[in-house]
Structures are given as structure tokens and as C-alpha cells.
Amino acid sequence: MKRDFIFQKIFSLAVLSTMLCFMQPTLAKNSALKAAYVYQFCQYIWWPDDKEDLNIAVVGGQNSDFESIAGSIVDGKKLKVKYLNSLGASNGGFDVYFFFKGSEDIFNKMVEVIPKGALTIADEGFAADKSDAVLYLVRVGTKLKFSINQDVAKTNSIGFNSRLLKVAHPVEKTTVNKGLIKKQGFNNRVSDDRVDSFVAKR
Amino acid sequence: MKWFLPFFLAIISHYSFAAERNYLDFSLEQLVDYDIYSPPVLQSHIHWAGELMVAYHYSHTRTDGMGSAETALSTHDVFNDYTYMVTPTAMNMDMHMLHFMYAVSDQTTYMLRLHHMAMEMEHETRMGGEFTTQSNGFGDIAISMNHQVNEWSDHEGNVRQFVHASLLLPTGDIDAKDTTPMSGGGQVQLPYGMQLGSGSYQARFGLGVDKLTAKDSFGAFLMAKGALDKNDAGYRIAPEASLDAWYQRSLSNNFSAGLSGSLTWRGDISGRDDRLNPNLVPTADRDNYGGQWAEMGASVSYLIDGTYRVGMSASLPVWQDLSGLQLRKKSVIELILELTL
Ligand SMILES: [Cu+2]
Numbered sequence: 001m002k003r004d005f006i007f008q009k010i011f012s013l014a015v016l017s018t019m020l021c022f023m024q025p026t027l028a029k030n031s032a033l034k035a036a037y038v039y040q041f042c043q044y045i046w047w048p049d050d051k052e053d054l055n056i057a058v059v060g061g062q063n064s065d066f067e068s069i070a071g072s073i074v075d076g077k078k079l080k081v082k083y084l085n086s087l088g089a090s091n092g093g094f095d096v097y098f099f100f101k102g103s104e105d106i107f108n109k110m111v112e113v114i115p116k117g118a119l120t121i122a123d124e125g126f127a128a129d130k131s132d133a134v135l136y137l138v139r140v141g142t143k144l145k146f147s148i149n150q151d152v153a154k155t156n157s158i159g160f161n162s163r164l165l166k167v168a169h170p171v172e173k174t175t176v177n178k179g180l181i182k183k184q185g186f187n188n189r190v191s192d193d194r195v196d197s198f199v200a201k202r
Numbered sequence: 203m204k205w206f207l208p209f210f211l212a213i214i215s216h217y218s219f220a221a222e223r224n225y226l227d228f229s230l231e232q233l234v235d236y237d238i239y240s241p242p243v244l245q246s247h248i249h250w251a252g253e254l255m256v257a258y259h260y261s262h263t264r265t266d267g268m269g270s271a272e273t274a275l276s277t278h279d280v281f282n283d284y285t286y287m288v289t290p291t292a293m294n295m296d297m298h299m300l301h302f303m304y305a306v307s308d309q310t311t312y313m314l315r316l317h318h319m320a321m322e323m324e325h326e327t328r329m330g331g332e333f334t335t336q337s338n339g340f341g342d343i344a345i346s347m348n349h350q351v352n353e354w355s356d357h358e359g360n361v362r363q364f365v366h367a368s369l370l371l372p373t374g375d376i377d378a379k380d381t382t383p384m385s386g387g388g389q390v391q392l393p394y395g396m397q398l399g400s401g402s403y404q405a406r407f408g409l410g411v412d413k414l415t416a417k418d419s420f421g422a423f424l425m426a427k428g429a430l431d432k433n434d435a436g437y438r439i440a441p442e443a444s445l446d447a448w449y450q451r452s453l454s455n456n457f458s459a460g461l462s463g464s465l466t467w468r469g470d471i472s473g474r475d476d477r478l479n480p481n482l483v484p485t486a487d488r489d490n491y492g493g494q495w496a497e498m499g500a501s502v503s504y505l506i507d508g509t510y511r512v513g514m515s516a517s518l519p520v521w522q523d524l525s526g527l528q529l530r531k532k533s534v535i536e537l538i539l540e541l542t543l
Pocket residue numbers: 247248249255257303
């Protein structure tokens with residue numbers, strides 16, 4: 001009986017340690033999915049003809065999140081990925097900006113230096129002012145979808161392929177969430193009626 | 203014990219072949235239709251890194267009427283063909299399960315399962331009397347891991363491969379007692395099937411595969427479970443193996459419905475609990491355990507706000523082949539409440 005007991009303990013430890021072996025960081029899957037979105041977006045945006053590379057700034061994530069698309073060629077243009085985690089002099093001059101959830105502060109401060117014509121994309125669950133990002137990811141039911149801020153796109157002279165417009169999750173006019181949005185730290189520069197028109201239907 | 207080896211090897215070998223996949227093959231339309239929630243199947247349940255899920259499952263299992271091999275037997279048949287003094291006639295089990303899941307990475311989710319069982323067995327004696335025995339309490343705690351070893355996409359969707367490992371701790375009672383008309387008012391040891399735990403450390407290993415497309419998901423899971431050694435009462439509960447297959451279809455962004463099928467094999471109890479008299483009632487005889495079951499089920503599931511999921515499922519046996527003489531399974535109904543943080 002005693003030998004049995006020791007055997008059980010040893011085997012149990014073996015099973016547990018096998019389980020713990022898997023506890024190593026592996027490639028983040030959700031960021032791979034988001035990277036794939038950025039890859040698709042780059043394909044359906046009208047870029048100026050003279051652009052050779054597309055410089056992508058990834059703000060607030062891990063330094064390997066967009067590895068899967070770095071170096072890919074879209075429409076003859078090479079995707080170059082740079083990871084930004086704080087405010088710095090080099091924050092301007094990118095063609096695409098992706099803001100991960102949690103980088104709201106940086107987003108609000110960076111808005112000033114983002115060049116006109118740059119494509120800004122906000123993560124799902126992004127609490128800051130979505131109406132300043134051209135595109136944003138949004139969870140709809142069991143899916144991860146995206147919506148377009150048409151007005152912001154227009155102000156920034158960004159043109160979309162109609163396929164992007166067709167697939168985008170529709171933005172519906174609603175006033176119900178206005179108070180909540182303000183509480184969540186929506187940018188004060190945006191007037192109430194602009195908020196009204198940019199709240200996505202959940 | 204030997205059956206552990208192939209599973210162990212499979213897990214290790216799967217692990218070393220773990221490959222990266224990417225979603226770059228997806229079109230824009232496929233991306234927006236891709237299900238980021240695992241289908242409501244516990245075995246292939248993984249979450250995104252950092253997600254915590256609490257799931258509550260309630261199930262009611264009903265067994266009714268005796269049977270041997272594939273044949274149903276009436277109480278009359280049992281007393282005519284066998285020498286037992288008492289026979290069970292039906293059993294109800296209510297189970298409350300609490301799962302805590304935490305994803306340490308996008309590939310690996312750990313789980314802790316606690317469950318409480320309440321069982322009630324109805325009997326008839328050879329003299330025509332009737333009585334019921336009951337047991338209730340917490341069962342064996344399970345510590346589990348679901349790990350996605352591989353994922354690749356084709357033009358329709360994503361295929362994922364999983365391994366599962368669990369360690370079950372002997373926290374459930376194996377000394378549950380109750381009174382019977384024959385016990386003269388005293389408490390007697392209840393049979394194997396009325397005990398809340400196994401009394402042994404148990405391991406469970408599984409391999410699974412599923413495919414998620416824009417509109418539906420389907421998969422299969424193979425599992426084996428066994429006790430590592432005999433318990434203090436001198437027996438080892440029966441090993442078990444099962445094959446589950448399921449199909450889920452999204453009917454809207456939030457609502458899905460599914461069909462499932464399972465094949466279960468249960469082996470024999472080894473050793474015996476000397477506190478039981480195997481000549482008195484079939485459930486006290488270790489030879490009346492084990493068998494094979496084929497079941498079919500249907501389910502619906504609704505996701506609220508991306509945070510809560512409520513679901514319901516029901517399954518019925520379509521075929522059962524019982525070792526010895528035992529109660530026949532009738533139905534399982536399950537209610538599911540999940541909260542993802
Ligand atoms: Cu879960």
C-alpha cells in the first residue's frame with residue numbers, strides 16, 4: 001500500500017509538470033488575427049502611386065505582435081513594422097498606425113503628430129476616442145469585425161476600395177451611449193453630435 | 203496502466219511539431235466571419251491570453267429500468283433470472299459543476315473543476331418493498347489543461363489540433379453511507395455507483411481536432427481516463443474512454459445550435475470493497491459495472507454582449523451494451539452559464 005501511494009504521488013507530479021511545460025509564452029494569436037486585418041486594410045486603401053513602402057507603427061503591443069506581416073508585399077509595397085511604446089520624436093511619418101487596447105493615453109497625445117493621410121486603426125475595446133481613428137476593430141457576437149469612420153477618413157483624404165466598405169460593420173446613429181462614452185474618456189475636442197454619429201452599433 | 207503510454211507519447215510528439223499558423227490566407231470576408239470564441243465544447247475550449255472564464259454547468263442524468271447487455275429487463279425478470287434480494291429500479295443524479303479557466307497564452311488554457319453531486323437510487327425488494335438511498339457531496343477536483351498544438355487555415359476556415367491533460371484528485375467521498383430496510387436502522391456502505399469520488403488519483407488524456415469556418419464548426423475528441431492505483435477501500439474504479447463528435451452552426455452573430463454524438467467505453471472495476479455484500483444487490487457487485495454507450499444530443503447556445511453565454515443541451519442513448527446487470531441510461535439534460543472576463 002505504501003509503495004502504491006508513492007507511485008501515485010510520482011505519477012501525479014509527472015502529469016502536473018507535463019501540463020506546466022505548456023505554460024511558455026507562444027505567439028499571440030489574437031495579435032496575429034489583428035495583424036491579418038491590418039494586412040487586408042493596406043490592400044484596400046488607395047495609397048499615393050509614388051509610395052514604395054508602407055511604414056506601420058504598432059503602438060502598445062508586444063514587440064513581435066505583427067511579425068507575421070512584417071516584410072510582406074501588398075500591391076508592390078513592402079510592409080515595414082515598427083513598435084512604438086512611448087511618445088518620441090520619431091512618432092510621426094508613418095503611413096499606418098495600429099493602437100492596441102491599453103494605449104489610449106499615447107493615442108490621445110499622438111493625435112497631433114499623426115500626419116494627414118495616415119491610416120489610423122484602433123483595437124477592439126479601445127476606450128479612447130474612436131472617432132479619431134479611421135478604422136477600428138469591434139467585437140460583434142462571437143466575431144471580431146471592423147467599422148469605418150467615414151468622416152475622419154474624408155478629413156484625412158483616405159480613399160477605400162468599395163470591398164472594404166461593403167464588408168465593414170455598419171455604424172449606426174445612436175445617442176444611448178453618449179454619457180458612457182464621455183465617462184470612458186472620449187476626447188473632449190469632439191462635440192456631442194459628432195459622438196452621436198460615430199458610435200458603432202454593438 | 204499501459205494505455206497511458208500512447209497518449210503520453212502523442213502529447214509529447216504533438217508538442218514538438220507545434221507549428222505557427224497565420225491568418226494571412228484569409229480574405230477580408232473570412233476575417234469578419236471568423237469565430238473568435240471557442241465552440242461551446244469543454245474539451246476544445248481555449249481562450250485568448252489573459253482571459254478568465256467562470257462556467258457553471260448543471261446536469262440532470264436519469265437512469266431507469268434494469269438491463270443486461272443490450273436487453274432491457276423488468277424487475278420481474280431480474281428476480282426470476284437472478285438471486286439478488288434487492289434490485290435498483292431507477293437513479294437520478296443532479297450535478298453542479300463550477301469551472302474556472304485561465305488562459306496563460308493564446309494556446310494554453312488551464313482549468314480547475316469543482317463539482318457537487320446529489321444521487322438518489324430507487325430500489326425494489328424481492329418481497330415487493332420499495333426504498334430509496336441517497337448520497338450527496340463534492341466530487342473529485344480536476345486540474346486540467348487544454349493546449350492547442352497546431353492550427354492551419356485553408357480557404358474555408360481554420361483547423362486546430364488539441365491535447366488535453368487532467369489530474370483528478372481523490373477529494374470525493376468513497377465512504378458514503380445510508381440506511382436501508384435491511385440495515386436495521388444503521389448506516390451501511392453504499393455501492394460503488396453511489397460514491398462521490400474514486401478514492402484514487404486519476405489521469406485523463408485527450409486528443410482533439412476541430413474546424414471553424416465562417417458559418418459552422420465541427421470537431422472530434424478522443425479521451426481516456428483511469429485511476430493510477432487502488433484506493434483505501436481496496437478497489438480501483440473502472441477506466442473509461444470516449445469519442446465525441448460535434449457540429450455547431452451559427453444562426454446569427456450570437457446564436458448557435460448544435461448536434462453531437464458520443465461513444466463511451468467503460469472497463470471493469472478491479473479489486474473490491476469488502477464492506478459490500480455482492481449477493482444482496484447488483485450495484486454492490488463489481489461485475490455489474492462497465493459497458494458501452496452510444497449517445498446523440500442537441501444543444502443551443504446564446505452569447506450575450508460577448509461576455510455571457512447561456513446554453514442548454516440534451517442527450518439520449520441510442521445504443522447501450524451493459525456488462526452484467528445494471529440500470530439503463532435514459533437521458534441527460536444540461537444547462538450552461540458562462541462568464542468570460
Ligand atoms: Cu472557457
